[in-house]
Amino acid sequence: MSTIEMIIEERAASIGNFLVGRLLPFREKRMVGPFIFIDHMGPIKMSERENFDVLPHPHIGLSTLTFLFEGSIMHRDSLGNEVEIMPGAVNWMTAGKGIVHSERTPEYLRHSEKHMHGLQIWVALPKELEQMEPEFFHIDSTQIPSWTEGDIDFKLIAGEAFGRRSAVPVFSKLYMLEIKSSKRQTITIGHELYGEAGLYILEGSIESDGNTYQPKQLLVAKDSSICEFVMEANTVIYIFGGEVFPEERFIDWNFVSSSKETLAEAREKWIAQKFPKIKGEENEFVPYPSRIKK
Structure with missing residues (x-):
């Protein structure tokens, strides 16, 4: 990398009860290729009273890639998937026209000391696939x-x-x-x-x-x-x-699209709670944050 265009330092950001180091988007560099969002989680040690809990929240127009170095996360989504993410494996969830998922410390670890360290990444979809049906794949580390x-x-x-x-x-x-x-x-x-x-x-x-x-x-x-x-x-x-x-991509909270109108529709749909639900978590959700500019 003999010529560097830009150096981006991690900036602290909150994802509920957890602080992360945000890398993308950056005010002077919104994307690198199709990569539009990167968070560095941890490394952090949590006590038996602390857990990683991100309540049900929606996405559109992107694929999420979760890659852990340490720890474990239980993924649940509105397609009915329930998968534990372990270090070295890849969770690849494509939101398309809309999906809801939650990420939590697995039940068997909730009352013990634990560590968390990994990357949370969003990859924007090509324009013609932004409204595709949602999909989910779990790729084991051996693959x-x-x-x-x-x-x-x-x-x-x-x-x-x-x-x-x-x-x-x-x-x-x-x-x-x-x-x-x-x-x-x-x-x-x-x-x-x-x-x-x-x-x-x-x-x-x-x-x-x-x-x-x-x-x-x-x-x-x-x-x-x-x-x-x-x-x-x-x-x-x-x-x-x-x-x-x-085409340019726009971000509104957890939504990504080449169309601002599509973002507005997704925002109102989530506020009205018209996205699909996660079985067993129907009454839990992350509210649309009022600080986001509409």
């Missing part, structure tokens, strides 16, 4: 392509790169890669990527053009074809990006 080249470990969490394809059923040309290095070495992968590229440092540090970059920084490249940098020993990074959509 994620992983390989080693020398002292570098790679994992293709989603999309296509390096002549490989992840089992995550994406809808546009994109990639999300995990790269781990056990020793200091130069990484050159630009020719394998395409579109826009962002690099997030989870652990360790990298060097580029004589500058050193640390954890909790998202580096946005000017050109994905020039991704060359030095990884220090025991460094873990995530590279994501892909082809840019021709």
Whole structure:
């Protein structure tokens, strides 16, 4: 990554009873490829009296990607899915025209000490698929392509790169890669990527053009074809990006669309509680926040 267009620092944001580090959207960079929202959750240790509880809330026009490093989350949605997300697995939920889901600490962990650490990501849908029927897929960690080249470990969490394809059923040309290095070495992968590229440092540090970059920084490249940098020993990074959509995307709370009218319709539909319900959680929901500008 010899030419960096922008450095985005994590900013604290609240998701109910939990603080996260927000990376996207950023006021000067709303998206990287089709990636429109990225939260870094944790790392945090919770006591036996604390739990991760995000009540039922809606989405439209996007796919969510949940990837944990530590901990466990119980996912429930209005399609009837109930799946525990474990480290290394991928939850891929496509909202399309509308879905509701909740995310909570599993029952068997609610009265014990626990840890939480991971990434919550939104990927915008192509315009022609924004109103598709909602879908849900859970991809086990054993289905994620992983390989080693020398002292570098790679994992293709989603999309296509390096002549490989992840089992995550994406809808546009994109990639999300995990790269781990056990020793200091130069990484050159630009020719394998395409579109826009962002690099997030989870652990360790990298060097580029004589500058050193640390954890909790998202580096946005000017050109994905020039991704060359030095990884220090025991460094873990995530590279994501892909082809840019021709149309602008707008965000209103948990809704994403190329149409502001569609966002307004979704907002009023949620306020009127006309979205589908999650079985067993029919009377719980996150209210539309009044601070959001209509």
